[in-house]
Amino acid sequence: MTIIRQPSLFGIQELFDMEPTQKYEAIISAVDLDSMYHQVAKKSRLGAPEELNYAAMIISTFVRYIERIPTMKDLIKRLHDDLAFKLNCGFLVSDHVPSESSYSRLITKLEESDILEKEQEKVVLQAIAEGFIxxxxxxxxxxxxxxxxxAQPKEEKPKSEPQKRGRKxxxxxxxxxxxxxxxxxxxxxxxxxxxxxxxxxxxxxxxxxxxxxxxxxxxxxxxxxxxxxxxxxxxxxxxxxxxxxxxxxxxxxxxxxxxxxxxxxxxxxxxxxxxxxxxxxxxxxxxxxxxxxxxxxxxxxxxxNKRNEGEIIGYDKHFAPTCFREHSYRYDSFDPKYETLKYTRPKECSDCPLANEGICQKVYKVKITSDLRRYTAPARGSQAWKNIFxxxxxxxxxxxxxxxxxxxxxxxxxxxxxxxxxxxxxxxxxxxxx
CATH class of the missing domain: 3.30.420.10 (Ribonuclease H-like superfamily/Ribonuclease H)
Known part of the structure; x- marks a missing residue:
């Protein structure tokens, strides 16, 4: 089945200007909450029953970042004071607001798994499949x-013995x-x-x-x-x-x-x-x-990043070859089959008296594999390289x-x-x- 990318109906600013219920749903619907809930919920029916609404706790943790609530204590206070906010986070009216310790145990369960990294990858793969990336x-x-x-104060290290001077x-x-x-x-x-x-x-x-x-x-x-x-x-x-x-x-x-x-x-x-x-x-x-x-x-x-490197004779600062009068050759093209950069004669050579003396080449070719750090495609210093950078x-x-x-x-x-x-x-x- 062919996937047709739909045009965006609103930008990220319009998303944040929405009503809370719509905004939370639009953002959190991209995340697979079921797998996260399965990761943190109790795996067995044995033992003490869990009275916490873990699904709503996960949503409220996300909402804390969306609404820029600075601390977990502030989140709990708002859940106590604002019934509409509590319902928007997925809690029922009859649900007790979790304590800081409950949220701390939730974070511990997330810490012991890699579920957040997996969910991050799922979101990216979904965006790729739908044509957004x-x-x-x-x-x-x-x-x-x-x-x-x-930071903790640094521990003083014992002084090392002076090294023996001279060549080994x-x-x-x-x-x-x-x-x-x-x-x-x-x-x-x-x-x-x-x-x-x-x-x-x-x-x-x-x-x-x-x-x-x-x-x-x-x-x-x-x-x-x-x-x-x-x-x-x-x-x-x-x-x-x-x-x-x-x-x-x-x-x-x-x-x-x-x-x-x-x-x-x-x-x-x-x-x-x-x-x-x-x-x-x-x-x-x-x-x-x-x-x-x-x-x-x-x-x-x-x-x-130049690191105590001397000047290379016959090349300019972008590692393009130079002619006899030190004019830089112009980057022309890249051959992906042979991984070769092609440089052509500088403009100044058109009226140079040495052009017909057989001293200057018309074309230079350099394989990027000869030095991957200096030779890239497009070549350093070219307008194409600058536009990509x-x-x-x-x-x-x-x-x-x-x-x-x-x-x-x-x-x-x-x-x-x-x-x-x-x-x-x-x-x-x-x-x-x-």
Whole structure:
């Protein structure tokens, strides 16, 4: 049966201007509440009977994010004071309003399962099936949010003995290299180099993500370091639909680049979208990330981060070849069969006296596999590359939506596992609202 995509009857702003009953139904109908209820409800008829309306509790937890109710205590107070709100959340008039402890036990049951991640994937797959996600470009970025508690004071480490000065002998160096390799192999997955993630299964990558609140640092627009104690949310967003295709929750200290490969593998293994480009900022400029995108049969549009690299003779700042008089060759096209970039003679060569001397080539061809980091399709510096890179702002807009309208920066839990429930709820409600 052919699926015909219907035009949207209202935008997200009109959705939030609806009456509460219609609004809650429109958003929560996208989520499979039956599977969530089955996950948290009692599995056996034996034991004490449960008097709680778990289905209504789940709905009211979602509504807390929709209505921007800051705390669970405020939610319970409104359920006590507003009968219409209580009915809109699915409670009966005769139902007792659950206590904070009851809601806490509900969060514990959600924490012990991965039901929210599964529901997030279901919503995205449904949007793909119905034709709402037709993106060919994905933007990846991270956003930070603070933890509920302050950081614990640092423990003073004992001073290490000063190292022996001078060059090591060959035997000492070989022993030191062997010791370093053993130390690297015994480190946790996310403490190793990014290249170690390439051949690790997706399930293990997601299971090993550190989630405890830690100190994080990033540079602001003025180039100054900004510190915070808390977490990071890593998002892979469709640039035209602005759906969150994949999300990852981590400690604030995790390097942004170390979350890219789990997001990319999640898109490849779980969604099977016909994507062409993956765009990211300079914080993701690592060779293993380019390698992962290439394995997926897609192209990387990632800002270049120059790291103590000298000037390359015969090439410009975008790695395009230059002529004898240092004019840059123009990017012409990309041959996907041979993975080759084609550059043609610069305009300045039309009236150059050296043009007919056999010194300058008319055409240059470069295989992108010779250096995936420097050569991308379309080529760096071209107008096509710049136009695709501009789409990356979609993920920044989504980050702003989550913080301003869905309470991402209002974490009310103390541990990383519970803060992850908050993050999963926020991303799920955002996609359901879409």
């Amino acid at each position: 037709t993106d060919d470009t994905v933007a990846i970025d991270a956003t930070h949010f603070e933890a509920r508690d302050q 002998s060959k035997d000492e160096r070989d022993g030191w290299l062997k010791e370093q390799a053993e130390t690297e192999a015994n480190l946790p997955l996310y403490d190793r180099k990014i290249v170690a993630q390439l051949d690790v299964p997706l399930a293990e990558l997601r299971a090993e993500v550190p989630q405890d609140p830690k100190w994080g640092v990033k540079k602001n627009s003025e180039g100054q370091n900004v510190f915070w104690f808390g977490y990071k949310g890593h998002l892979a967003v469709g640039t035209s639909s602005q759906y969150i295709l994949q999300a990852l929750f981590s400690s604030g200290s995790l390097n942004d680049g170390k979350a890219a490969i789990p997001l990319l593998k999640g898109i490849q293994e779980r969604l099977h979208l016909p994507l062409r480009y993956q765009t990211m900022d300079a914080g993701y400029d690592y060779e293993p990330i380019y390698e992962q995108v290439h394995r997926m049969g897609q192209q990387s549009v990632i800002a270049y 501009k789409r990356r702002t979609a993920v920044e807009r989504v980050n702003a939506y989550l913080k301003e309208f869905f309470q991402l920066n209002n974490v009310r839990y103390r541990t990383g596992k519970r803060a992850k429930i908050h993050f999963d709820m926020v991303t799920l409600i955002y996609n359901a609202s879409k």
